[in-house]
Amino acid sequence: MTRPPTPIRNEEFYAIVNQVGEGTFGKVYKAKNIASGKFVALKRIRMETERDGFPVTAMREIKLLQSLRHDNVVQLYEMMVSNGSVFMVFEYMDHDLKGILSQTQFAFSDAHLKSLCQQMLAGLAYLHHKGVIHRDIKGSNILINNRGELKLGDFGLARFYQKRRKSNYTNRVITLWYRPPELLFGTTVYGPEVDMWSAGCIMLELFTKKEVFQGNDEIHQLDVIYKILGTPTSERWPGVNSLPWYELVKPKDIIPNHFRELFQKWLSPAGLDLAEQLLAYDPAQRATATQALEAPYFKQEKPPAEPPTG
Amino acid sequence: MATDFWASSQYKRWIVDRTALKRARAEDLQYVDDPELLDFLEIFFSNLLARVGKKLGLKQRVTATATVFFRRFYLKNSYCETDPFIVIAACCYVAAKAEESPVHIKTVVTEARLVFGSEEFGIKSFPSDNSKLAEMEFYLVDDLECDLVVFHPYRTLMSLCCKENGAVITEPEAGELGHGAHDDSGEGKLELQEPAIQMAWYIINDTYRSSLCLLYPPHMIAIAALYLTLVLHAPTREAIRAQSSNDTSSQPQSRPPSSASSSSNPRRSSRSTPSNPKKPTQDIVGFIAGLNVNIEVVASIAQEIISLYTLWDRYKDDGHDSIARTSFPRDTFRGTKRAAGGGTSTSRSGTPGEESQAPLVVTPSYLVQLLVRMREARLADIAHPPNGRPMAFDKRLERTQNA
Numbered sequence: 047m048t049r050p051p052t053p054i055r056n057e058e059f060y061a062i063v064n065q066v067g068e069g070t071f072g073k074v075y076k077a078k079n080i081a082s083g084k085f086v087a088l089k090r091i092r093m094e095t096e097r098d099g100f101p102v103t104a105m106r107e108i109k110l111l112q113s114l115r116h117d118n119v120v121q122l123y124e125m126m127v128s129n130g131s132v133f134m135v136f137e138y139m140d141h142d143l144k145g146i147l148s149q150t151q152f153a154f155s156d157a158h159l160k161s162l163c164q165q166m167l168a169g170l171a172y173l174h175h176k177g178v179i180h181r182d183i184k185g186s187n188i189l190i191n192n193r194g195e196l197k198l199g200d201f202g203l204a205r206f207y208q209k210r211r212k213s214n215y216t217n218r219v220i221t222l223w224y225r226p227p228e229l230l231f232g233t234t235v236y237g238p239e240v241d242m243w244s245a246g247c248i249m250l251e252l253f254t255k256k257e258v259f260q261g262n263d264e265i266h267q268l269d270v271i272y273k274i275l276g277t278p279t280s281e282r283w284p285g286v287n288s289l290p291w292y293e294l295v296k297p298k299d300i301i302p303n304h305f306r307e308l309f310q311k312w313l314s315p316a317g318l319d320l321a322e323q324l325l326a327y328d329p330a331q332r333a334t335a336t337q338a339l340e341a342p343y344f345k346q347e348k349p350p351a352e353p354p355t356g
Numbered sequence: 357m358a359t360d361f362w363a364s365s366q367y368k369r370w371i372v373d374r375t376a377l378k379r380a381r382a383e384d385l386q387y388v389d390d391p392e393l394l395d396f397l398e399i400f401f402s403n404l405l406a407r408v409g410k411k412l413g414l415k416q417r418v419t420a421t422a423t424v425f426f427r428r429f430y431l432k433n434s435y436c437e438t439d440p441f442i443v444i445a446a447c448c449y450v451a452a453k454a455e456e457s458p459v460h461i462k463t464v465v466t467e468a469r470l471v472f473g474s475e476e477f478g479i480k481s482f483p484s485d486n487s488k489l490a491e492m493e494f495y496l497v498d499d500l501e502c503d504l505v506v507f508h509p510y511r512t513l514m515s516l517c518c519k520e521n522g523a524v525i526t527e528p529e530a531g532e533l534g535h536g537a538h539d540d541s542g543e544g545k546l547e548l549q550e551p552a553i554q555m556a557w558y559i560i561n562d563t564y565r566s567s568l569c570l571l572y573p574p575h576m577i578a579i580a581a582l583y584l585t586l587v588l589h590a591p592t593r594e595a596i597r598a599q600s601s602n603d604t605s606s607q608p609q610s611r612p613p614s615s616a617s618s619s620s621n622p623r624r625s626s627r628s629t630p631s632n633p634k635k636p637t638q639d640i641v642g643f644i645a646g647l648n649v650n651i652e653v654v655a656s657i658a659q660e661i662i663s664l665y666t667l668w669d670r671y672k673d674d675g676h677d678s679i680a681r682t683s684f685p686r687d688t689f690r691g692t693k694r695a696a697g698g699g700t701s702t703s704r705s706g707t708p709g710e711e712s713q714a715p716l717v718v719t720p721s722y723l724v725q726l727l728v729r730m731r732e733a734r735l736a737d738i739a740h741p742p743n744g745r746p747m748a749f750d751k752r753l754e755r756t757q758n759a
């Protein structure tokens with residue numbers, strides 16, 4: 047008696063073209079589906095067989111991605127096991143935002159930038175609706191293809207959260223430059239607002255072409271934020287002084303808010319309004335993704351969003 | 357809901373039919389005298405999973421996920437060519453990670469060794485080396501095709517029922533899919549006494565002793581468990597009886613009141629009792645009838661659950677009843693006939709009289725011995741095949757087996 051036929055293994059269907067990057071836990075390759083000629087991204091999961099086996103973070107990412115499907119979220123086509131490695135097979139994306147902004151050959155009109163911003167927010171609105179916090183929104187995790195579509199990628203730090211009540215999570219998430227002040231103040235009780243701060247950083251970065259808050263460490267990161275947005279007060283941010291690390295990292299001097307004067311040469315008035323709402327100190331006052339999509343910047347102010355192509 | 361069942365891999369890939377189940381057991385069937393023993397093995401393995409899960413402090417739902425992983429793995433593999441004990445440990449280990457309550461690999465190895473190596477089972481072969489479990493985990497995840505999201509009947513039960521005072525039963529579990537968008541108003545839910553809800557919950561636990569989780573969508577299993585509760589939980593049954601006699605008095609054509617709650621023909625009773633949405637007290641039968649599911653399927657699942665209990669009555673835990681049945685005491689279903697076509701033991705292979713049937717009472721140690729015999733018989737077959745040529749076989753599985 048033979049075993050029931052196991053499904054055909056897919057490894058011979060993909061030919062690796064080259065390595066294109068390094069994710070949270072493993073290398074990423076560009077590969078070609080030999081049958082269809084389509085390109086995919088293969089992300090190899092680093093297995094620590096000797097220690098704790100299949101990484102729990104990888105499992106979380108797989109589970110998350112399997113349950114998500116949206117135009118602005120990178121799609122996991124399938125999982126593949128080959129030569130003792132586990133691969134995640136993603137749709138291929140030509141660029142990431144970080145690369146695209148640093149290369150001068152890409153010129154974006156205001157309508158293009160508005161579209162990119164809108165697509166990012168649409169992706170986030172979907173994630174948050176599904177009860178997922180990304181927790182690592184940054185330029186290199188925002189992917190763009192040659193059709194001008196933007197998709198959120200790398201869910202290595204993402205997790206499900208409870209909508210009705212906030213739970214305790216680690217505050218050691220989100221790359222420092224995109225990390226919201228409440229995490230820098232040590233909170234472990236948070237929700238999707240943390241992604242919205244990062245989205246605010248990205249929005250500014252789309253226009254300025256460089257990261258806005260470039261701190262060297264947690265303390266310096268807050269100083270950099272203060273220099274632009276001013277120091278938080280209990281009026282602007284009720285409850286700030288009861289956050290875990292407030293006494294350790296509280297501002298020494300009072301700095302006024304310079305946000306508008308610094309960015310008005312880059313952004314339109316409605317754009318400034320939205321960015322400011324995304325970078326609200328108080329997580330409770332920060333715009334949600336759904337609110338942001340309804341902002342006058344998208345709904346009223348010209349030019350209307352137009353996806354960048356080519 | 358963060359993920360919906362109809363879009364899930366569970367619905368698309370992991371609900372199979374009886375033919376597929378039978379095919380998966382084909383090789384094992386060669387090495388047992390009575391196919392019924394394979395059903396006993398299903399009970400035995402899930403008891404072990406529950407035992408290891410308990411030792412690891414896993415929640416009910418995590419153990420249930422581990423059990424589903426185990427069943428899925430054995431859709432592609434045979435008991436006799438693998439080591440089910442290390443598979444059990446790996447299932448618990450992976451389920452704990454997949455359900456966001458990870459346990460250290462060393463802890464799994466230690467606790468599994470303690471459970472399996474106990475006097476009751478006497479399995480001394482479990483490897484003390486972490487890497488063996490990690491290796492098995494890899495094969496397991498591969499055969500599971502990385503489908504790690506499992507839906508269970510518990511959530512359906514909780515979304516259908518609330519306690520009598522309208523209080524909602526909450527089961528807060530971090531990381532659970534879809535918990536975010538859960539609507540928790542008691543409205544439109546079936547109000548039941550707490551012991552009744554408890555009973556339905558226990559019945560669901562018990563269904564994991566069989567392959568039901570591979571055959572039916574979880575919400576159907578939940579409804580079947582609820583249905584059995586309504587029939588078998590005495591106070592609830594009385595309430596329904598009272599309701600239906602009210603119904604009959606208000607109707608010209610009267611039925612004998614007992615027919616509504618008679619467990620001998622429950623399906624007809626639920627159909628013939630009209631649902632009355634305007635009624636102030638809750639119409640339980642109407643609620644079930646209004647669920648818009650195929651009630652025949654519910655009835656056949658219920659039938660299979662009863663068959664499971666009948667079989668389970670013959671499984672004796674040697675007094676080690678830490679994973680005892682909490683739903684019904686033994687012999688509740690004595691005399692109940694196994695459903696025709698419901699069990700897997702309807703056809704008997706080989707010539708009658710030549711082979712012995714499963715003993716009247718089956719114990720864990722009997723089953724451990726059975727597994728050893730099955731594996732040895734298979735190895736002998738490989739070494740001395742009927743055609744005289746030794747077969748090439750899967751090195752990978754051999755490694756796990758020697759693990």
